[in-house]
Amino acid sequence: MDAIFAIIAALTVVSAAGAMFLRNLVHCALCLAVTFGGLALLYLKLGAQFVGFAQVLVYVGAVAILILFAILLTRSGQDDGHNLLSNKWWLGAGVAGAVFVTLAMCVQGSFVTGNRIPAAADPSVKAIGTALMSNYVLPLEVIALLLTAALIGAVIIAQKEKETGK
């Protein structure tokens, strides 16, 4: 447990909490971007360079921007002040707390996590590419299909109302 991990982890957790519980939705989305950045740093620290950069490219560069666009399009940038939380928020908070306690107890009590030594090998981009094109070619194609479907689906969903209104 070194200092760098502690700093990044603290940054990530604090910004994640901000993303969930800040009043202004734009602040939430910006905090979310920081969380994604922190996670990318954690990936880099774990030696997964490709995943870390892909995380920044996809999440900070696309998903965070998409969420910001959605916030502005639905004009929910400023909450009206009341009713921030749902009626039975204590139930949700209790469930989340219970989940965390359970997970933490599992992690601490598990024999699997005992004293592992980090593996040395850094995966080169070439190895990832080869794996994508050999072992994982079927998932890759499925993902391609899924992304295409999602693209078309998103366009249709967002446009639907307009067409019927005509």
Next chain:
Amino acid sequence: MLGEGIIKGMAVTAKNFVGSYRDPERLTTVEYPEQRIPAKENARQFPFLVFDGDNPMAGLRCVACQICEKECPPQCIYIEKSKDKKPDHTGKPQFYPAIFDIDVSVCMSCQICVEVCPFEAIKMDTEFELSTEDRFGGLLLHREQLAKSVLHHRKIHPTEEAEIEARRVEERRKAEEKAKADAEAKAKAAAKKEAVPVQG
């Protein structure tokens, strides 16, 4: 074909770029403090007082009639008439302005003072570099600053000044003739007076 226009446009700009170095005539910019465009004859900024001869204060054409002061729309002229009189260019004794101030920060360059002046004593100047560190006192011009030689006016408005000059020469000639005629008449009268005793 797509992109053709871009290439044509870039050729044009490249021609201008190279041309501006090879042919200084292309540069339309006038680098102001060093280079200046000579002012157009009808250019006008703020009024000044015209004087004849070498002595600015003695040669002022202004007779302190105060028409311009009354006509000035923003009321930027202040005149105080003198107590004594001094002769004008025709030799007729006239008042002169003891104080003649123009606040150029108020003046709107309308030229009405010039148009109403019966004595061609106030004219529009082309001087525009009037910036000063004192925005109240520095822009209130007194008659010493306002007085400028008729030669200056001839330089900036040659056509107009030539007209005025001709008129004034005519005036002077008439005045002289009149003076001469008066003198003659006087002389005749004197001669008559002298002759009367001879006759009588």
Next chain:
Amino acid sequence: MDSTTFFANLAAPGFDQLFVTLKALLVSAFPEVIQPLVSIVLSISAIIAVFGLLFAITTVVERKGLGRIQNRPGPNRVGLPWFHVGPLSHLNGFGQWLADGIKTLIKEDIVPRSADKVIHFLAPLSLVVPVLLAFSVLPFGRNMTPIELDAGLLFFFAVGAGTELSVFMAGWSSRNKYSLLGAMRALAQMLSYEIPLILSALTAVMLVGTLSLNDIVVAQEAKPGQWLANWHVFTPWGFAGFILFLIAATAESNRSPFDIPEGESEIIAGYYIEYSGFKFAIFFLGEYFGLFAMSGLAITLFLGGWTAPIAFLSFIPSWMWFFGKLFALIALFIWLRGTLPRVRMDQLMNFAWKFMLPLALINLVNVAVWHYTGGGMVSWVVCTLIIGIPYLLLGRTLFAGQKLGPRTYRYAS
């Protein structure tokens, strides 16, 4: 690059490796423990100094160049202070950047009362930091890549994504409708043009088979026995890719003719309308750094990076080649800015999605065809046709239904 490589290069000093040797010498002067730190600090300060100066010079050169294009002399007054004697006292206006810098430094920093102060403050910083990070993977010369990353290109695009967020932050936090409009325009434009940008960059990656920028440059160097270098721009797909990349890079760095996010005549200055003083200067700096980074990447991917175009010219140091090409590209951008009028928003989007994207996709196929046909005369013809015919067809459909006759004026003429 690690210190062992530096010491290896000490053995072969020369003009080409001047800076590498110098850095190795400087680093070796420090105790062993802090050597990596010193190496990093040296790289960072070199990048900031060199590109800061380049930014300063570019602002003046751009204004002078634009002036000459419009038959004006441009700024030619400001020289060095206290040197107003002799013919060089004006430096022909090349002291302008210093005056501008001092002016922006000492100007009042105004923050709108209803602005989101924290985000308003963070926005310029989050623009400059990612852009500076992007420089760290560019190969400026032989052995002169600050950080040799296996996924250098991915890193470049990943940090580039951060700038989009900062544009939004600036536009939203200012509480000004024009700044928000500018930010939304900028975001839409950046997201749309990022796709052709990455797709056209991928062509080089596909052929070379690596994401490491230094390896891409090495692959373009002239092989022993060749007189012409293997620059990607010398091939049909590479030429098309270079043009597509250049257009997308222009849009990505908000340069004219794609400067509608700033659109002075419509939305005043876009997302940085509410910035003044030093924060504005940082935005300005960030824009230009982005331009330099994009130009550097274009050079690396298509113009052979630090390699010489003709083999016998390789006696000229590699870093000189890189910066020479950088200057040439900057000049090209200035030239374009002086030539083309600003496009409309719908034209911009149409161009991105109906022209750039299909062509970039076709170009990817083109590279594969080039690779499998071997790069001979046949592949030249085939590849030119593969990219040329869609270009003509798409160019025609883009203008279908538009009358582009000579312009008529109702009152003038």
Next chain:
Amino acid sequence: MNELNGYLLLSALLFAIGLAGALTRRNAIIVLIGIELMLNAANLNFIAFWRYGPNPEALTGVMFAIFSIAIAAAEAAVGLALIIAIHRHFKTTDVGRVDRMKG
């Protein structure tokens, strides 16, 4: 506490935060953000287990993370499109008030 435990606990905490946000907030966009956070927490687990696992050469964890990122992007796009469509229809993004099946 060893390093893997640290990552796993962090991941659990992030998951819990995301879950809490998704369950307690009213705004649909925040719910979506919570879901994204949970997905990211899972990704962190994948990478951590890959790094500290028995054979990292197999790249299984990395592959999982890559595919998960792609799916999350698709999910975000569709989810936000849905939210925008809902907003057009109900003029609200409050999940508590979107309670009619019939349009």
